[in-house]
Amino acid sequence: MNCMQYTIRGIPDYLDTELRAYAQRESKSLNQVLLEMLAAGLGVFRHQPRNAELLALAGTWVEDAATEKALGEMRTVDEEMWK
Numbered sequence: 001m002n003c004m005q006y007t008i009r010g011i012p013d014y015l016d017t018e019l020r021a022y023a024q025r026e027s028k029s030l031n032q033v034l035l036e037m038l039a040a041g042l043g044v045f046r047h048q049p050r051n052a053e054l055l056a057l058a059g060t061w062v063e064d065a066a067t068e069k070a071l072g073e074m075r076t077v078d079e080e081m082w083k
Contacts, residue, residue, distance in 0.1 A: 019033060019034065
């Protein structure tokens with residue numbers, strides 16, 4: 001995937017403030033918000049599911065006895081510790 005980098009100059013204070021506030025409300029980076037807004041402004045909507053980067057991991061779990069044993073030990077509650 002070829003990604004370009006742009007520099008945008010002359011952003012007014014009011015626009016910077018609104019963009020940053022929007023990014024914070026949406027829990028997204030300023031870069032991500034700007035890319036989404038540019039795409040929406042051009043009418044280009046390539047919907048990616050939320051957490052799309054995690055989809056590559058779906059269905060890749062491999063059963064492993066040693067891992068299951070270790071996880072089982074971690075799930076054991078030490079009753080003495082919780083008194």
